[in-house]
Amino acid sequence: MAHANLNLDGLTPRDHAFYGLVWAGTTLTARVDQALTRRHDLPLSWFEVMLWLSVQQEPVAPSELGARTLLSRSQVSRVADSLQARGLVERIPSPTDARSVGIALTEAGRRTYAEADATRREALAEVFDDLLDDADIAALEAVWAKLKARPKG
Amino acid sequence: MAHANLNLDGLTPRDHAFYGLVWAGTTLTARVDQALTRRHDLPLSWFEVMLWLSVQQEPVAPSELGARTLLSRSQVSRVADSLQARGLVERIPSPTDARSVGIALTEAGRRTYAEADATRREALAEVFDDLLDDADIAALEAVWAKLKARPKG
DNA sequence: CCGGGTTGCGTGCACGTGCACACATCATTA
DNA sequence: TAATGATGTGTGCACGTGCACGCAACCCGG
Numbered sequence: 001m002a003h004a005n006l007n008l009d010g011l012t013p014r015d016h017a018f019y020g021l022v023w024a025g026t027t028l029t030a031r032v033d034q035a036l037t038r039r040h041d042l043p044l045s046w047f048e049v050m051l052w053l054s055v056q057q058e059p060v061a062p063s064e065l066g067a068r069t070l071l072s073r074s075q076v077s078r079v080a081d082s083l084q085a086r087g088l089v090e091r092i093p094s095p096t097d098a099r100s101v102g103i104a105l106t107e108a109g110r111r112t113y114a115e116a117d118a119t120r121r122e123a124l125a126e127v128f129d130d131l132l133d134d135a136d137i138a139a140l141e142a143v144w145a146k147l148k149a150r151p152k153g
Numbered sequence: 154m155a156h157a158n159l160n161l162d163g164l165t166p167r168d169h170a171f172y173g174l175v176w177a178g179t180t181l182t183a184r185v186d187q188a189l190t191r192r193h194d195l196p197l198s199w200f201e202v203m204l205w206l207s208v209q210q211e212p213v214a215p216s217e218l219g220a221r222t223l224l225s226r227s228q229v230s231r232v233a234d235s236l237q238a239r240g241l242v243e244r245i246p247s248p249t250d251a252r253s254v255g256i257a258l259t260e261a262g263r264r265t266y267a268e269a270d271a272t273r274r275e276a277l278a279e280v281f282d283d284l285l286d287d288a289d290i291a292a293l294e295a296v297w298a299k300l301k302a303r304p305k306g
Numbered sequence: 307c308c309g310g311g312t313t314g315c316g317t318g319c320a321c322g323t324g325c326a327c328a329c330a331t332c333a334t335t336a
Numbered sequence: 337t338a339a340t341g342a343t344g345t346g347t348g349c350a351c352g353t354g355c356a357c358g359c360a361a362c363c364c365g366g
Contacts, residue, residue, distance in 0.1 A: 018185075027223075129167070132300075215346090252344045
């Protein structure tokens with residue numbers, strides 16, 4: 001949201017922290033998405049699905065994918081269509097529930113994800129490594145842990 | 154992006170910091186946007202434009218608004234249309250440049266922004282105040298300052 | 307067995323966004 | 337002054353997203 005040089009004396013430190021958080025999240029997201037799209041023609045939303053699939057051994061249902069990630073179920077369904085069209089994932093009917101469909105990475109999908117993940121690390125390093133030290137990283141992780149511990153979500 | 158309980162041992166602390174950052178930014182943005190939309194029928198993108206206008210005395214050109222905020226120029230143009238239709242902003246032709254148009258809050262716009270900003274603070278307090286202390290806030294601000302000091306943007 | 311409520315999945319529709327373009331106006335140089 | 341490039345603004349178009357719905361399959365009580 002708000003940009004760097006805002007002279008808002010009336011804003012509390014919490015407000016500044018919030019605006020900076022949204023700004024940083026949006027900026028870094030755009031940067032990584034741009035790198036992924038340019039080099040691998042892989043939008044960040046696709047990458048996010050593949051990220052979650054890469055750490056699961058068994059196929060994952062779209063509903064669970066929608067709950068675990070920041071994507072809606074309809075978005076997961078359409079991203080799965082696109083990934084399947086490229087042969088990066090496959091839909092496996094659940095043996096116990098005829099309604100449910102499990103999504104899993106194909107071998108090509110695992111290779112593509114590995115390459116894209118390298119790109120992500122590279123793009124991230126350009127921003128993080130030179131500007132933040134270990135204490136900053138640890139502070140961020142501590143804040144995320146506190147926020148994620150929130151009851152209502 | 155990535156959700157809370159990810160068991161990714163291979164990821165570095167920087168990766169965790171990044172995923173947490175995107176998650177926190179998206180989640181808090183959605184929460185504030187939801188509160189603003191429910192109570193004031195005011196999307197966060199509209200609020201962002203009004204936020205910037207509220208700290209400027211003179212009318213601001215759409216191009217500058219697009220550069221200062223996280224919105225594109227076309228988005229600024231359309232948001233301005235919507236805000237103008239509700240009488241919250243007005244377009245003032247530049248006296249020196251016939252191409253340029255200055256956007257400024259109306260009196261009703263200032264009142265609406267003040268109310269919406271109160272809602273924003275309230276929604277934010279529900280998340281921040283109970284979970285983060287002053288040290289956390291200060292740490293976040295320090296990180297944003299470092300990131301914003303980046304040369305290439 | 308069977309009927310009603312629930313769950314899982316995918317899709318039509320409306321809406322917001324980015325990109326490229328059209329148009330008008332300014333700046334600059336001959 | 338006249339002409340060429342640059343700048344400011346708004347818009348058509350394609351695309352991605354959320355919401356509500358339809359459909360099929362499951363569960364469960366009668």
